[in-house]
Amino acid sequence: NAGVMQNPRHLVRRRGQEARLRCSPMKGHSHVYWYRQLPEEGLKFMVYLQKENIIDESGMPKERFSAEFPKEGPSILRIQQVVRGDSAAYFCASSRNTDTQYFGPGTRLTVL
Amino acid sequence: DQQVKQNSPSLSVQEGRISILNCDYTNSMFDYFLWYKKYPAEGPTFLISISSIKDKNEDGRFTVFLNKSAKHLSLHIVPSQPGDSAVYFCAASARSSFGNEKLTFGTGTRLTIIP
Numbered sequence: 001n002a003g004v005m006q007n008p009r010h011l012v013r014r015r016g017q018e019a020r021l022r023c024s025p026m027k028g029h030s031h032v033y034w035y036r037q038l039p040e041e042g043l044k045f046m047v048y049l050q051k052e053n054i055i056d057e058s059g060m061p062k063e064r065f066s067a068e069f070p071k072e073g074p075s076i077l078r079i080q081q082v083v084r085g086d087s088a089a090y091f092c093a094s095s096r097n098t099d100t101q102y103f104g105p106g107t108r109l110t111v112l
Numbered sequence: 113d114q115q116v117k118q119n120s121p122s123l124s125v126q127e128g129r130i131s132i133l134n135c136d137y138t139n140s141m142f143d144y145f146l147w148y149k150k151y152p153a154e155g156p157t158f159l160i161s162i163s164s165i166k167d168k169n170e171d172g173r174f175t176v177f178l179n180k181s182a183k184h185l186s187l188h189i190v191p192s193q194p195g196d197s198a199v200y201f202c203a204a205s206a207r208s209s210f211g212n213e214k215l216t217f218g219t220g221t222r223l224t225i226i227p
Contacts, residue, residue, distance in 0.1 A: 004155070006155075031213070033213075033214065033215070035215075035217075041219060042116075042201060042217040042218055042219040042220055043156070043201070043203075043215075043217045044217070045214040045215060045216065048213065048214055056213075056214055058214075059214070091155050091156070093215075095213075098207050098213045100146065100158055100161055101146075101158075101215060102158060103148070103155035103156045103157070103158075104155050105154055105155045106153075106154070106155050108153075
């Protein structure tokens, strides 16, 4: 029973490029959450999605960031025109309903 | 505004003794609390949770206590083992409020078990 999958595990981008982070939830889970962890800090909520719907995006920066969870395929977190401050670990979590969230291994984004 | 606080950044405990990690929260809407364990370069691993209708939940060596009036919860690990060395995060959500299931995390406590 595979857990939450994230890819890539490491991503290096130059300033101004786009970053795409992918998350496949656990089997049977239809709720997906994205969190960001800056160095030496706790995880901060970004966005909560169900299939084809954004439920809560209160933690997403207003510009350059977007997320989707299509009917087929993984959830995607997209960061356009990356800046150095976007360097962080991005974690995806999934849950069956409003129950416990299980986390993936994360994508470590480095912006040069 | 830090709604979930873990005031001890680090804790060292002798192997075999009890480890007690503490967490305080300020938002009275929180009704579901979780503890996660995290190793470097990995995602958080779920340990144990507790609903606000309970004051204690136990799973093997891990017990979580909730004191709603004090807005305080703690995680007890007994006996502590070297493999327990990790960063522990407390998290909370307002699960009964639709669309508000997001987790609010504390800043973590680094637990080191001394052999």
